[in-house]
Amino acid sequence: AQSVSQHNHHVILSEAASLELGCNYSYGGTVNLFWYVQYPGQHLQLLLKYFSGDPLVKGIKGFEAEFIQSKFSFNLRKPSVQWSDTAEYFCAVIISGSARQLTFGSGTQLTVLP
Amino acid sequence: DAGITQSPRYKITETGRQVTLMCHQTWSHSxxxxxxxxxxxxxxxxxxxxxxxxxxxxxxxxxxxVSRSKTENFPLTLESATRSQTSVYFCASRTGTGSSDTQYFGPGTRLTVL
Structure with a gap:
């Protein structure tokens, strides 16, 4: 079965620092990749997604992610974080051709210090 | 545009009781x-x-x-709740095909089983 790994469980940064959250998946076929964000007490919201084409995907709120197929990775980046980015971030994958349910990573809690 | 609603938002129950969590979407997603x-x-x-x-x-x-007699409703029933089912439950619906394929999440139900 496919799996998604997020190796950073908790990241603490100061405002204006750059962010990179790791995401690796374990499936050799075609995948669709997603990053979701969950602000404290709220539901999951889609940050960005990759289906095909340009492997550098830009999402909302200044986030971007790069799909590197050879590394089975889809890391999330932001050049300068803000206090309001404090949230939990989830990477997820859909295997193409399946029933298209999402498989999630365990999440990364980001704390941005003012 | 309500999207996805879940009820109740918070629930405390006891081991062995039956609990039903409700999910309703207004989009007619399949x-x-x-x-x-x-x-x-x-x-x-x-x-x-x-x-x-x-x-x-x-x-x-x-x-x-689970059951789904109508497209817009998807209730989840815990027939005999156990403490290991203490969790936050999210309902989601999916729209689109191809690159527009996106899952949208409800606000969640926090369930505590005593």
């Missing part, structure tokens, strides 16, 4: 999903439904029952 969110596990799929009267198991279905 696919609906139930996930549970636990610390260190991210979100795990419990059940999903491809259409009214069509349901299938996800990763962690034991102890849960």
């Amino acid at each position: 696919y609906m999903f139930w996930y549970r969110q636990d610390l260190g596990h991210g979100l795990r799929l419990i059940y999903y439904s491809a259409a009214a009267d069509i349901t299938d198991k996800g990763e962690v279905p034991d102890g849960y029952v």
Whole structure:
């Protein structure tokens, strides 16, 4: 079965620092990749997604992610974080051709210090 | 535009009781999903439904029952609640095909089983 790994469980940064959250998946076929964000007490919201084409995907709120197929990775980046980015971030994958349910990573809690 | 609503938002129950969590979507999306969110596990799929009267198991279905008599509703029942079912439950629905394929999540139900 496919799996998604997020190796950073908790990241603490100061405002204006750059962010990179790791995401690796374990499936050799075609995948669709997603990053979701969950602000404290709220539901999951889609940050960005990759289906095909340009492997550098830009999402909302200044986030971007790069799909590197050879590394089975889809890391999330932001050049300068803000206090309001404090949230939990989830990477997820859909295997193409399946029933298209999402498989999630365990999440990364980001704390941005003012 | 209400999107996805879940009720109740918070529930405390006792071991052995039956509990039903409600999920309602206003978009008429074909696919609906139930996930549970636990610390260190991210979100795990419990059940999903491809259409009214069509349901299938996800990763962690034991102890849960679902039904879908109408497209807009997808209730999740814990037939005899156990403490291990204490969790936050998210309902989701899916729209689109191809690159517009996106899952939207409800606000969640926090369930505590004593």
